[in-house]
Each structure stands twice: as structure tokens, then as C-alpha cells.
Amino acid sequence: MLRHSLILICRSFKKYYGTFCINLIGLSTGLTAALFIYLWVNDELTVDKFHEKDRHLFQVMKNTPTSSGVFTMEGTPARLAEALAKEMPDVEYAASVTNSDWSSGKGLISYNGTRIKTEGQFVSKDYFNVFSYSFIQGDQKTAFSDKYNILLSEDLAMKLFNTTEDVVGKIVEWKHEGLDGLFTVSGIYKQLPPNASLKSDILLNYELFLERNPKLENWLNSDPSTYMVLRKDTDVDQFNTKISGFIKSKNKDAEATLFLQRYSEKYLHNRYENGKPVGGRMAYVTLFIIVALFILLNACINFMNLSTAKAMRRFKEVGVRKVMGAKRRTLVFQFLLESMLMTSLSLGVAIVLIRLFLPWFNEVTGKQLSLGFDPRLILGALGITILTGIVSGSYPSLYLSNFNLVAALKGKLNTYIGELWTRKGLVLFQSMISVVLIISTWIVYKQIELVQTKNLGYVRDNIVHFEMGADDAIKDKQAFEADLELRLQEIKKIPGVINATNFRHSITNRQGGTTDIAWEGKDADHAIEFTDLAGGYDFIETLDIEMKEGRSYSRNFASEESKVVLNEKAVEVMGLKDPVGKVIRIWNEDQEIIGVTKNFHFQSLYEEIKPLFFDLSLNKRVSKIMVKIKAGSEQETLEQLGRLYAVHNPGVAFEYSFLDSDYQALYESENRVAILSKYFAAISIVISCLGLFGLAVFTAERKKKEIGIRKVLGSTVWRVVYLLTGEFFKTVFIAILIAFPVSYIIARKWLDSFAYKIELTWWHFAGTGILVLLVTGLTVGAQAVKAALANPTKSLKDE
Incomplete structure (x- = not known):
């Protein structure tokens, strides 16, 4: 039975080759975009999650009241980690960290004539109890037993010594803004994974940093970052209450308050409003998840619309199969199988496209994504494919399997009002998605343009x-x-x-x-x-x-x-x-x-x-x-x-x-989002246009005899064109009207995260509406003109 169904599906693909190509292009393009987004989103969601104590690892943030509201920053008093570890029983470990380029850039490390300029970090003694590092040489427990010990990454050790063996104990010279001297290598550690946000090739003793910057000992000053591991049974909300006024307990003139943010969440939730996280990169993750769903829905809608539109070609096939004893569930299974086979072929094309464009995608996103053997990636790709197959094949399978047997065999199957409204609703939804994506992309570009051209009060050129x-x-x-x-x-x-x-x-x-x-x-x-x-x-x-x-x-x-x-x-x-x-x-x-x-x-x-x-x-x-x-x-x-x-x-x-x-x-994320949005919006438009084109072809075919009669009775070409395109334009116009308020809400919410932003004007929306109507006209109008110019005798010769 399965073999028989596969043969019928292959014959159907061959017979309706145009529909097959449109569906294959649409679904494979949609799956390619969705899988690219999946790779990017998965990487974003796993940043800093690799630390063993991730669930209990937090960063201390500082809120300071200002004349314009509460200002949140990472910089904390220099002795905060040490004091919290001593005075708060809930703190298991705490560490202070600051970059060596805190004030004056990279330092210079040298050994036997090899000199390398690099950045480093000053870290306190419990750093390795807070963060997870793997040591190739040395012992993390005694890494900073001496103030002039230095730790090197595996990559830097290879550059400096051409080996990572027998390196511990060697003397290197480090020069950086007054901290010039000889240091003993006390350990070599493995490189952190690419999705680590806090990493460095050199680790130095934090006490040296404080010696060089004694003013930071003042509790009213802030610069280093403070990280801690809480004990497993600690209530974070209660602990936040305990440490809120900790700085004031050290200096009565302090007004700053403290709160904890889970370290692995800070990468995605790095925007603050009045002292509380309100978003950040997580907004872009959510945005692209929605974009991926919309693009897949667009592709699925094409499949559904084209499958139901060509139903008039397949109703005799369905009727004969019913006469031969086929049950409805058998027909549903066949059409779902046809959908799954189509999405599987599309997945194959999508994988080829991803391998082809992955280097470009990595360059745009600044990541190191790959298509290696990753169980999560495989499950994700299969899940997206199966979901796409079920969604795109559900309505056509139920629709085609529910034909009236007698009407189907007599060739008198009518198009029901419900079917027409369903198809129009799907086209409306497609068009609305395209309009929202175009407007959103335009707003992002205009805001980035403002950022790039705004007078900052100083000259940064040259x-x-x-x-x-x-x-x-x-x-x-x-x-x-x-x-x-x-x-x-x-x-x-x-x-x-x-x-x-x-x-x-x-x-x-x-x-x-x-x-x-x-x-x-x-x-x-x-x-x-x-x-x-x-x-x-x-x-x-x-x-x-x-x-x-x-x-x-x-x-x-x-x-x-x-x-x-x-x-x-x-x-x-x-x-x-x-x-x-x-x-x-x-x-x-x-x-x-x-x-x-x-x-x-x-x-x-x-x-x-x-x-x-x-x-x-x-x-x-x-x-x-x-x-x-x-x-x-x-x-x-x-x-x-x-x-x-x-x-x-x-x-x-x-x-x-x-x-x-x-x-x-500073706006690297926004620039990359703008670039990606542009391409994903274009993909959505292409998929929508494919669907409109396919529907225009089937509409023209379904009405070819009506067109022939109208032309014989004296109807003009433009009247026929209006007949074929009028419903499309009405549907798209309604979609544009619905998309405007949706786009406004999305754009306003994103722009509100900027203190300085563009003003939303009517032409941001009107311009997009005109563009979409023009694209619709070109897509549908070309096929309509072709049908209107056809010789009516060819469509009426059988009458």
C-alpha cells in the first residue's frame, strides 16, 4: 500500500510539474531560512551555559539613582566580592574581574625575543571556583599563590613557546601601563568555547590591579565586575533584599543598591530600565523565532493554497479511488504522505543551500556555526520538517478526501464559499506577514541610519x-x-x-x-x-x-x-x-x-x-x-x-x-539584525509572490472559458485583467490595513529601548503599502494579461 501511494505521489509530481516546482522552491527556501535562524538562536541561547555551576552562578549589578532615573551598571566597588564572601553565609564563592585594558589597551608579553601584544584580565583568588576552566598544566588551587604568577591560554602558550609542555615555571615579561616586570607562568588552560562571553588569553593577580589603582578601594568608586556562586538552598529574592544596601553599610554616603542577575542570562537580558532587566538581545532572539515561524507559515500556506486550487484536476482520481473502496483515512494518509515527501525533498535542498551559504551567514552574524553531527541540530531539523509537512498537508488532505463521490465522478464539483474564504484568508495572512516584515526592516534601517549619522557632540571621523x-x-x-x-x-x-x-x-x-x-x-x-x-x-x-x-x-x-x-x-x-x-x-x-x-x-x-x-x-x-x-x-x-x-x-x-x-x-547587534531582517523579509516576499503567482495561474485556468465567453461578448482586455486581479488586490489591501497597526506596535516597542530614536511617520507605512501593491500587481498582473490576451477560440472549442 505504501509503495502504491509513493508511485501515485511521484506521478502527481510529474504531472503537475509547475506546482511541484513552486512548492519545492517555496518550502526549501522557507526551511533554509528557518534552519539558519535555528542555528543562530540555538547558539545565542547556549552562551555561557557551559559553566558547571551555571544554575547558581550570578553577577552582581549596581543600581544608582540619577536625575533621569535609575542607572544600572556592571561596575562594582573593588572589594565587594571579598566582603560578600566573608560576611554573607549564602555566598559559596565570589570573584572580582577586570580587564587589563581597563584604561589603556593591550599589554605586551615576551619570551626569548618573541613578543605578543594581547589583552588580559585581573582575577581574584576564587575565580576558578566560580568559573569552569580546564587546565593543561598547573594547579588552579595554587595558580595565584604568588602575586607575580601569570596564567596563559593554550593558544597564547603555543604562540609564545611553540608548545604547552613543560611551560609552568618559565619566566615571561609583561609590560602594561606601569605594571612592567617578570612573571612566573603558573598554569596553562584550555581555550573557552566560542559561546563564552568572558574570556582572555592572560590571567593576572587581582591584587596587582588594586595596587596600581588604590583609589578604587573607596566604596564610592566602581569599575571591576563581581561574580558569585550561591549555595544551592539560597533564595535569590531574599538574598537580593539582604545585599541591596550593602554598599551603604560600608559608606553612609552611598546611594547605590545591588542586585543579582544570573550570569548566563545576562548576555540575552542586557538592557535595563529603572534598575530592572527589560530585554536586550533576547528581543532579537524572540524576533527571529517569530520570523522563522512566519516564513514557514508562508511556505505552508503556498502549499495549501496550490493543493486546494488544483483540486479540480484531482477530483476524478479521488472519486475513482473511493469507488475502488478507499477509506477517507487512507486518502488523508496519502495526501499527508505527499506533503511529508515534499518537505523531505525540500529539506534536502535546504541542507545543500545551508552548506553553500553558511560561510556568508557566519560572516554576517559573527559566529562560528557549523552543520556537524549534533543531535540537537538533527532533532531540530527533523522537528521543523515534520511540523512543516503536517501543517502544510493537513488542510489539503482533509479537503481532498472529503469530496462528494457522485459529484466528483460527474465532474460537477463546485467550489464552496468556505473554501474560497479560507484561501483568501491564507493569502491575506501571507500578505500581512510580508508587510510587517518590510515595515519592521525599514524602521530598523532608519534607526541605524540615525545612529550612524547623529551629531554626537564630537567629531569621530578620521x-x-x-x-x-x-x-x-x-x-x-x-x-x-x-x-x-x-x-x-x-x-x-x-x-x-x-x-x-x-x-x-x-x-x-x-x-x-x-x-x-x-x-x-x-x-x-x-x-x-x-x-x-x-x-x-x-x-x-x-x-x-x-x-x-x-x-x-x-x-x-x-x-x-x-x-x-x-x-x-x-x-x-x-x-x-x-x-x-x-x-x-x-x-x-x-x-x-x-x-x-x-x-x-x-x-x-x-x-x-x-x-x-x-x-x-x-x-x-x-x-x-x-x-x-x-x-x-x-x-x-x-x-x-x-x-x-x-x-x-x-x-x-x-x-x-x-x-x-x-x-x-556599539551597534554590532543592531547592524546584524538589520542585515538579516533584510534578507528574511526578501525571502518572505519571494515565497508570497510564488504563492500569488501559482494562484493566479490556477485562477486563470479555472476561468478560461468564462474569459473566452466575455471576450466573444465584447469584453476588453483590461476588463478581463480586472476580473482576474480584483480579488487579489482587495485581499492584499485589507492585509495592508491590518498590518499597519501591528507594525506600529512592534516598531514603537523596539524604538522605545533607545533614548534617542527616529519618529514614526505615515510614509513609513504608506510607502510599504504601495510597494506591496506594486509587487502584487507585477506578480498577478503579468499572468492576468497573458490570460486576457489568449485566443478565446482555444478555450471554447470544446463547447
Whole structure:
């Protein structure tokens, strides 16, 4: 029986070849898109899930009240992990972590003439009790028994020693912003998997970081991240209540509160509103799951519509089979089997397409996805295929198996009103999905365009930055300042260089800050978090940050390190009138306000502009250099900068980055979502057009005799075209009207996550509606014109 059914299905595919091709293209395209999305979503959902203590592993987050609401950040007081582990019985282990590029970029590690520039992390003693690492050599329990021990990743060890054997005990040199010296390799660890968000090639002792940055010992300052493992029986909600005021218990002037977020959930839930997670990358995961379902539904709808539309060709087959004794369940089984076979063939085509386009997809998404033997992937692909087969074949199988036997054999089968409305409803749903996807994609692109073109309050074009170099090993402050000034003067002499300065931290997404600021008239019961941005002379001028009043730092004045420059927001929240000349206290040091800059964006556009002060950094061994280059001379100027860098750092590659690239990296997820949305929206439109085309062909065939009679009676070509296309246009127009409010709600919800966003206008929607109507007209109209121009004698010769 199965063999007989397969033979009939193959004959049907061959007989109705056009329908078979349309269905195969539609289903295989839909499955390809759905499986690509499955690969991406599965990878997103497994980020950081590999740690053994994942269920009890949390990150401590800090909420600080500001004038514009509660600001949530990862940075916490430097001694928080240590204090929580000692004072909270529910804490099994706690660790502090901060990147070595916290202020001035990569360091330089060298051994026997091999020199490698890389980033590292400072981690506290319980780091390996919190996170899961596998050691190739060494013992994680004694890894930091000495302050000058260093741990290397497997990849870095291979680059440095050409082996991972007998490496423990070797002495390497590490140079990074004053932390210059010899370190003993105490262990080699395996690389973390690609879906790890916290990883580094070098791990250093956290106590060295605190020695270098003693001001962080103040409980009002924040920068390192704090992670902990709670005991299994701990109630997280109750523990959050316990630690909420922990910082205030250490410093009565603190207003910041603490809360826990599960570490493996933070990657997907990294947006906060008034101190609570409200979304983040999880919104994109949900979005693409919905897109995948919509695309598959589009493909299934095509199959259902085309299968029922060609029913008039198959009703005699069904009638004969019923006469021969076929039960309804047998017919249902056959048509479901036909659907499953079609989706199985489509799956084969989809796998070929995925293998072909996977390198491109990995490049777009920035991932390392593969089609290896993965039980979850295989089950996922089979599940999607089976579900698609059942959904697409359910309605046609029930419809075709329910024909009236006598009517079928007489050739008098009528098209029921319910069938027509069902088909129209499916076309309406298809069109609505396409309109929603097009509008959503357009809105995403317009918002990204705003992000890319918005005036940030500083100039980021043609500005390059790099590290001064860790080869100087200068210990003396005065010698460092003299060498830095000499280096900047050398850079400024290079043709094409407009200005140069040194700086610290990040310009595009500065986090961290302090509440340890006092001024006359300050409310003692209200703390305000200020962000600090450290830069040397000419920093404000290099970025073209506009001064509102006063002046910036200048070499023409003495004792500039006791001066401070604020932004407008800082003056506003402090409530200062005529701020220039007034003295405020920062980190227990008096600072005279010499100038106020206009507000500029030093964080992403998800955030409101926050209070900020500039910190002259010449005394802090800051070795990041920023250079503004004349437009059109970038290549020649960079070559000369590279030669100068090589003079001071022989054998070290000249690595640089453009400031506008750093800024674009903030919106990497949004850019990738925009690109993927564009392609998935196009796929949805193509599938919808295939369905409309197939229906137009069958509609024209079903009405060919009616068309012939109308033409004989004098009907014009355009009247016939209207007859064939009118219902399609009405259905699509209704779909557009329904899609508009749905699209508006989706777009508004996404845009609300940005502090600065585009305005939704009528033409975002009207333009999409016109586009969809044009595509519908081209898809259906071409077939309608062809049918209207046909010779009526060919359709009426049998009458």
C-alpha cells in the first residue's frame, strides 16, 4: 500500500510539474531560512551555559539613582566580592574581574625575543571556583599563590613557546601601563568555547590591579565586575533584599543598591530600565523565532493554497479511488504522505543551500556555526520538517478526501464559499506577514541610519587611536610625562596630522564612575553618580568638543592637575550657577572648575547623557594616543605613524583603530539584525509572490472559458485583467490595513529601548503599502494579461 501511494505521489509530481516546482522552491527556501535562524538562536541561547555551576552562578549589578532615573551598571566597588564572601553565609564563592585594558589597551608579553601584544584580565583568588576552566598544566588551587604568577591560554602558550609542555615555571615579561616586570607562568588552560562571553588569553593577580589603582578601594568608586556562586538552598529574592544596601553599610554616603542577575542570562537580558532587566538581545532572539515561524507559515500556506486550487484536476482520481473502496483515512494518509515527501525533498535542498551559504551567514552574524553531527541540530531539523509537512498537508488532505463521490465522478464539483474564504484568508495572512516584515526592516534601517549619522557632540571621523607602547618601562612620573610630551610632538610633526593627545578609558561607551564628589549646596542625603573621562592636553580640541563656557586644559597654565572641566549635564544636576572658578571636591581633593563643555554622547544612544567630568591624566601613566588625521591623507599618515611606532617599539606590530569603527561596534547587534531582517523579509516576499503567482495561474485556468465567453461578448482586455486581479488586490489591501497597526506596535516597542530614536511617520507605512501593491500587481498582473490576451477560440472549442 505504501509503495502504491509513493508511485501515485511521484506521478502527481510529474504531472503537475509547475506546482511541484513552486512548492519545492517555496518550502526549501522557507526551511533554509528557518534552519539558519535555528542555528543562530540555538547558539545565542547556549552562551555561557557551559559553566558547571551555571544554575547558581550570578553577577552582581549596581543600581544608582540619577536625575533621569535609575542607572544600572556592571561596575562594582573593588572589594565587594571579598566582603560578600566573608560576611554573607549564602555566598559559596565570589570573584572580582577586570580587564587589563581597563584604561589603556593591550599589554605586551615576551619570551626569548618573541613578543605578543594581547589583552588580559585581573582575577581574584576564587575565580576558578566560580568559573569552569580546564587546565593543561598547573594547579588552579595554587595558580595565584604568588602575586607575580601569570596564567596563559593554550593558544597564547603555543604562540609564545611553540608548545604547552613543560611551560609552568618559565619566566615571561609583561609590560602594561606601569605594571612592567617578570612573571612566573603558573598554569596553562584550555581555550573557552566560542559561546563564552568572558574570556582572555592572560590571567593576572587581582591584587596587582588594586595596587596600581588604590583609589578604587573607596566604596564610592566602581569599575571591576563581581561574580558569585550561591549555595544551592539560597533564595535569590531574599538574598537580593539582604545585599541591596550593602554598599551603604560600608559608606553612609552611598546611594547605590545591588542586585543579582544570573550570569548566563545576562548576555540575552542586557538592557535595563529603572534598575530592572527589560530585554536586550533576547528581543532579537524572540524576533527571529517569530520570523522563522512566519516564513514557514508562508511556505505552508503556498502549499495549501496550490493543493486546494488544483483540486479540480484531482477530483476524478479521488472519486475513482473511493469507488475502488478507499477509506477517507487512507486518502488523508496519502495526501499527508505527499506533503511529508515534499518537505523531505525540500529539506534536502535546504541542507545543500545551508552548506553553500553558511560561510556568508557566519560572516554576517559573527559566529562560528557549523552543520556537524549534533543531535540537537538533527532533532531540530527533523522537528521543523515534520511540523512543516503536517501543517502544510493537513488542510489539503482533509479537503481532498472529503469530496462528494457522485459529484466528483460527474465532474460537477463546485467550489464552496468556505473554501474560497479560507484561501483568501491564507493569502491575506501571507500578505500581512510580508508587510510587517518590510515595515519592521525599514524602521530598523532608519534607526541605524540615525545612529550612524547623529551629531554626537564630537567629531569621530578620521580619528585613529593606538597604544603608546609598553616598551618604555618608565617608572619615574616626571620622566614618563617628558617622554609622552616628546612622543606627541613627534606625532604632530608628521604631515597629515592635525592634532594628537593621550587618553584613558573608552570614548564611545565609557562606563564606571564615582559618587565621591562634593560641592557647596550639595544635598547630603542624595548621591549622584558622575562618569570620569581621562584625557591629556588637546583631548577636547582633538575631538572638537565644543566649550559652553570657560576653557579646556592648557599647557600655558600651571597646576592644571588641580583643575576640572565638567559637561552641561554635570552643572545641571549640581545646580551650579556661574560654575567657572568654583571649587568642588573629587576623591577628597579640591578641584577648581575651569570650563564647561556642551553635552556630548560618551555612551551608546540607548542611554541618556549623564554627568561627566574630565580628568587630566598626565600623572597616571596613560599610554593611549589619539591622532586626528587630515581627510584624504589617511594611508600616508598611518604609514608614517607606523614607522615612528616601530622606532619606539621594535618588533611589535602597529595596531590601531578608528574611532568611528569603535562607535559602530556599539551597534554590532543592531547592524546584524538589520542585515538579516533584510534578507528574511526578501525571502518572505519571494515565497508570497510564488504563492500569488501559482494562484493566479490556477485562477486563470479555472476561468478560461468564462474569459473566452466575455471576450466573444465584447469584453476588453483590461476588463478581463480586472476580473482576474480584483480579488487579489482587495485581499492584499485589507492585509495592508491590518498590518499597519501591528507594525506600529512592534516598531514603537523596539524604538522605545533607545533614548534617542527616529519618529514614526505615515510614509513609513504608506510607502510599504504601495510597494506591496506594486509587487502584487507585477506578480498577478503579468499572468492576468497573458490570460486576457489568449485566443478565446482555444478555450471554447470544446463547447
